[in-house]
Amino acid sequence: MKSIKLITSTLSLVLVTSFYSFSQNPKEISKKSADAIALGSMEMTTTLKIMDAKGSTRSRTLNMASRKFGSVTKMMMKFTDPADVKGTSILIYDYDDRADEMWIYMPALKKTRRVVSNEKGKNFMGSEFTNADMSKPNIEDFNYKIISSENINGKACHVIEAVPVSDESMQSNGFSKKVSYIDKENFLCYKIEYYDLKGKLLKTQIIGDYRSVEGGSFFYYEMEMKNEQNGRRSLLKTDNFKAQSQISEAQFSPSNLDK
């Protein structure tokens, strides 16, 4: 009888632990966090400020739009300021199951160029943000681990470590790991720490001013990236946001990029 009780207790413990582990699956949490942001279909105007350690600031303004068509999310960016980059347009096709595709139109060049899109770790327009920060993260690119819980601005957060699955992915992303602070309740991410290829803290990203948008998801109106090694900061501030873009698929085609 004692044995039966012991077995039953052990079994119950295993089941509870398994259930708890399932609900605390770090990959699942990271996916929910990515899905909580309305990046799939939107239109926005955003200002990018790039500040060096001495405080001098450069600024860029761009219009962005994205929309999902079938299995591909198409994103378009058009720079409107300053004058030397005005008219430059970037089009990205973000596929779920294959490498992304990217085109760039530069007014001086007078033609649209297809370019390699696998440089996720490359600086975005000379800022501390990378190209990867401009789109939804690919969940399958990382292995996840919950390392602790912490309070950020009074919100209980999972602290999740994500390590690139391969050397190639590590080189492409430009960091060895990232640690994300994700709200346990609504899965919004408030902070991400990026570590360089030698394992030293490289950058800290603070994401804030979340506002709920049409369709039940959220969007961040402010995102700051600080380089902890050289003191540079970049701030991405959303001036206008509209969820559920109605821009036609034709507008997201490379042949329309020059308009």
Added chain:
Amino acid sequence: MKKIVIAALFMVVSFNINGQDSFKDKAEFSGYVRGSFQGFSKNYDLSNVFAQFALKGKYTGKNTIFNAEVWFLGGHHFGEFYNRLEIMEAYAGYVSDKFDFIAGNQIVKWGRTDGFSPTDNISPRDYFFLTSDMDDQLRANLMARVKYRINNSVDIDLIAIPFYKQSNYRFDLFDMGGMASFGEETNPEFKFSNATLAGRLNFELPGAGFSFSYFRGYDPYHGFNLKGIELDFNAPNPMPLIKYSSTPYRKQSIGADFAIPAGSWIIRGEAAWNITKGGSDSLYIPLPSLAYVVALERDFGGVMGIFQYIGRYTPSFEPVFEPQPAGTDPDQVLIYMSQMVDYQTRMFNRKIFGQQKRSNHAFALTARKSFAYDTITAELTTCYNITSREFLLRPKVSWTIADNLSLAAGGHIMTGEKESLYDYSGPVMNGLFIELKASF
């Protein structure tokens, strides 16, 4: 005339300011002011020095587009002072998701490779407008253009150009032995049968982009025809003066291009089969040929590298041999002189057309790296023509001093065997440049 255009421009600007509400987020006015200096060539201390004010206006409505760019230029160009106004682009049209119809002065660039593009025959270039950016050499043509998008991946581009416009290359500046004189342009008569027609079927598919194109008309990259020989018998040592005229030729070009990403590489290519008639008889017409370019592009640890192989195959190529004097009596000397002039002219045109041998080969390498968070960019382009043994080197550094202010400095170095094109052009076009540009 200039005053009228300037007044019209100010009226357009005023109209924008007053009508900003109705044009909000659709009308854009921008431009730049630039001071540019190029000098230190063998023949010119100051080869190309100018100040420029460029004004651009663009409106994009639901179904309407117009775009204009006007340049005001003043400076010193290869020994001559000038002040001029150029309408670079001025076009208007109907646009929609499916269909665009645009008419006016437009610059069109076709092809998927960079710098060497066999399918790009539409817009002429001013090869002697030397700045930090080679794309400043592009010039517009008056044309009607229709673009029809069959679906989101396939479109057709059709172009009709009623009036021919030559590219500008100033051989009159070169020292070619003192016997050659380059002057007038010979242009085709303004009539419909001399118009240029071109079409391109373009595909942007997942994993690859490619197109097929057709061009029929006069090539902006013209040849030089022999207009006459003058002999001054009153001179102490009479020497013939050979007069050349810039003369375009008609061609058909059937082309194709592609760009295929493969991991961290991108492979680009272009080929064009150029069909010409009369190349064996007329000195200024090239022989039919296949021009092709294959390019590999990759980022090597922050350095963008583009490697290109540029080739041309001329199946009907026949070598020409230097004539020899048959005797010393005056008739024989005159015949020899005439044969020699023909020979020199043909050889000269073959150099221009890259038809010095049946197969011509060249390699180009461009390396580009940005520093200091994209505020400084260093770029080096080199090109070596194996067939003609000519070498080009173009280093450039550009620095974005502030959001609207940039500085570029660099040089052009061209060198080649005696009597090669680069041997002629080097003493004129080689040199250093520095350029300051403020955009608004």
